[in-house]
Amino acid sequence: MGILDAGWRAPYISAGAVIENIALAASHGGHAASVRCFPQGEDLSSPVATLTLKDSDLPEDSLYPFIESRVTNRKLYTHRPVPEKIVQALSQIGNIPGQTRFFPIRPGPIKRELAPLMGRADQIRFEEETAHREFFKAVRLEKEEMERTRDGLDVRALGLGPMGYPFFRLISKWNRLRFLNTLGLSHSMGLFAQLQVRGSPLLGLLVAEESSPSGYVAGGRVMQRLFLKIAQEGLAVQPMTALLVFIINLQINQAKNFSSRHRAQLTALKKELFQLFDLNDRHGLVMLFRLGYAAPPTCRSLRRPLSDFLIAAKDSS
Numbered sequence: 341m342g343i344l345d346a347g348w349r350a351p352y353i354s355a356g357a358v359i360e361n362i363a364l365a366a367s368h369g370g371h372a373a374s375v376r377c378f379p380q381g382e383d384l385s386s387p388v389a390t391l392t393l394k395d396s397d398l399p400e401d402s403l404y405p406f407i408e409s410r411v412t413n414r415k416l417y418t419h420r421p422v423p424e425k426i427v428q429a430l431s432q433i434g435n436i437p438g439q440t441r442f443f444p445i446r447p448g449p450i451k452r453e454l455a456p457l458m459g460r461a462d463q464i465r466f467e468e469e470t471a472h473r474e475f476f477k478a479v480r481l482e483k484e485e486m487e488r489t490r491d492g493l494d495v496r497a498l499g500l501g502p503m504g505y506p507f508f509r510l511i512s513k514w515n516r517l518r519f520l521n522t523l524g525l526s527h528s529m530g531l532f533a534q535l536q537v538r539g540s541p542l543l544g545l546l547v548a549e550e551s552s553p554s555g556y557v558a559g560g561r562v563m564q565r566l567f568l569k570i571a572q573e574g575l576a577v578q579p580m581t582a583l584l585v586f587i588i589n590l591q592i593n594q595a596k597n598f599s600s601r602h603r604a605q606l607t608a609l610k611k612e613l614f615q616l617f618d619l620n621d622r623h624g625l626v627m628l629f630r631l632g633y634a635a636p637p638t639c640r641s642l643r644r645p646l647s648d649f650l651i652a653a654k655d656s657s
Contacts, residue, residue: 342474344585347592348384352553353626355388356560362391364404364568372396382553389557403568410567411640413576414499416535417632422542426573433565434546439555440562440626443617445543450616455537457609458628461583463530464605467521470597472514481509486642496639537580540630545617548624551591559626566627576634583609584625591621 344350363373371393380386427444434442445451465471479493480486486494495508511517517525537543546563548555570577587610589595595603614620 343470343589343597344474346589348553349556349588349624350585352388352556353560353563356557357564359389359391359557360561360564361407364401364407366393367396367398367401368404370396372398377554377557403565403572406568406571410571411637412497412578413634413637414497414578415576415634415637417540417576417630417634419539419541420633422575422632426575427542430544430566430569433569434562436562439549439558441547441549442566443545443547445545447541451537451543453612453616454543455534457612458537458580458583459530459534460605460609461586462533463526464586464602465582466517466526466529468598468602469514472517476512479508481505481512490642490644492641494639494641497637497641499637533580536578537630541632543628543630545628546626547617547619548626551622551624555624556626559624563627570631575631577629577631579627579629581628583613584628587613588625
């Protein structure tokens, strides 16, 4: 298991997002989806959920049409504020008693304190060899590879314009990145993350009330609804994952794959984040993201067809 998937927390979040999409698609087809999470217990060898579809007279969920259009937008956002009615709508989705809490983070003291935490986490991302290796397993540098695999992250979608390809080609080898870090590259990447955060009119933090697998699945469902609502409102969104996934790794694996220097930094980052939002280890860190207004992304990563996953499920049964 990689450092980004400690305790299968990120996969559980993804499973929750998939479950929510299925429920939304069911509403489009005139059905209601009854979801039962972990019917055989929270064991890694057990199914995450079973879904039962029943005929329904309820109207289609208003978020369904935005499943296809939702996209990550990594461009710099304008300073145009997000209307308060949208913030309230997101809060209504994200705050579910006993399940999840949503923190909208507007310009002010909390945002000013949070930005350097996020910047330091992004800096660590570029200084850890394991994180580098996992990142470039997911990135697709060549268009031909992207079209062949139809998965991963197209380097053109990273929002760096014409410089994106040569830059990521340059740092794709760890030895080159390690040398460039001695010249200040990782520090610059941390500053760039801070620039993205400080320039965004709103941040969002979604937390599950429980750090159990069920808590993370529930968080994934709510996260998906938040992102679809953001798309419905014509806003741009970018998940900012480094800070949360590294803290989760610290909680579950004691950050064993990180250097001792970075373990100490992550311990300090965790303490500061938890103090900012009055959190503790019982909470599940689901997603931290920025949102606002921006020009549409110039590129979208390709995705494998649904039939690939249905065939795989059938073959494994």
